[in-house]
Every structure is written in C-alpha cells, then in structure tokens.
Amino acid sequence: MxxxxxxxxxxxxxxxxxxxxxxxxxxxxxESISLDNIETVDEDTTIKIVGTVERISAKENATFLDISQKTTITAVIFENVSVQKGNLVEITGKLSEYKGEKEIIVDVLTIAKP
CATH class of the missing domain: 1.20.5 (Single alpha-helices involved in coiled-coils or other helix-helix interfaces)
Incomplete structure (x- = not known):
C-alpha cells in the first residue's frame, strides 16, 4: 500500500x-449516592459521594476525613491533602468496612466548594 x-x-x-x-x-x-443508602451498597464497590468535611485527623500514613450529609462516614486517604473543615468535597473510592463501621478508601478527592 x-x-x-x-x-x-x-x-x-x-x-x-x-x-x-x-x-x-x-x-x-x-452517580453520587446518599449516605442514607450506604448500608445497601456492597463492600468493595466504587462509589461517589458529595458532603461536607466535619473533622480531619492526620496520621503518619493516612488522613481521615469525616464527611457528612445527614449522616457521617469516614473517608481514608493515603496521601497528603489540603482540605479544611467545612469544605464541600466530592469523593470517589471503594466502600470498605473497618471494625464494623463503613468507610471509603479514597481514590479521587475534589474540593467542590472551599
């Protein structure tokens, strides 16, 4: 040719x-899901939520964010993040369970509104 x-x-x-x-x-x-429906979602499912950062706890290897809508869930991120209490964030990650509590292992965190 x-x-x-x-x-x-x-x-x-x-x-x-x-x-x-x-x-x-x-x-x-x-699609973003509501934390009200989080109990119906299977573990290891990738989900997206939008909520307000209520509490930040930084440890040596991870940062823990309490994200609230009507209820609260902990999001765990294994990298440095510049987020502040009160920020509206969009989080995508895998739903997990630790010590009987649901949490999200964060893949992507976007600050929707500072």
Missing amino acids: EDKTLLTIALIISSLGIVFLFFIVQFSSL
Whole structure:
C-alpha cells in the first residue's frame, strides 16, 4: 500500500478510537449516592459521594476525613491533602468496612466548594 493510504487508514482508526473512548467515559461515570443508602451498597464497590468535611485527623500514613450529609462516614486517604473543615468535597473510592463501621478508601478527592 501507498504511504498516503496507510496514513488515511491510521487517521480514521485513531479518530474512531478517540470517539469510542469519549463515549465510554461519558457513560461510565458514577452517580453520587446518599449516605442514607450506604448500608445497601456492597463492600468493595466504587462509589461517589458529595458532603461536607466535619473533622480531619492526620496520621503518619493516612488522613481521615469525616464527611457528612445527614449522616457521617469516614473517608481514608493515603496521601497528603489540603482540605479544611467545612469544605464541600466530592469523593470517589471503594466502600470498605473497618471494625464494623463503613468507610471509603479514597481514590479521587475534589474540593467542590472551599
């Protein structure tokens, strides 16, 4: 095949791949859940919540955030984070249980409103 034909085919396939990835990202986004419904969610499920930071506790290897809506859940993040009490945050992570209490192991933390 000619170089021009190969280039055209490569550009078409690349463009289709980018469009395909765009649609995958759009349709795979998580919906935020309410903490009122957290008991119905299975452990190790990836969830997204939006809530207010009520308490921050920094330890050597982790930071613990108490996130509240009508109820409160602890979010554990294993990296440095600059968040303050009262910040509205969006958290995506895996639901876990520690000592009989539900908590979220944070993958992504976004400050929605300082």
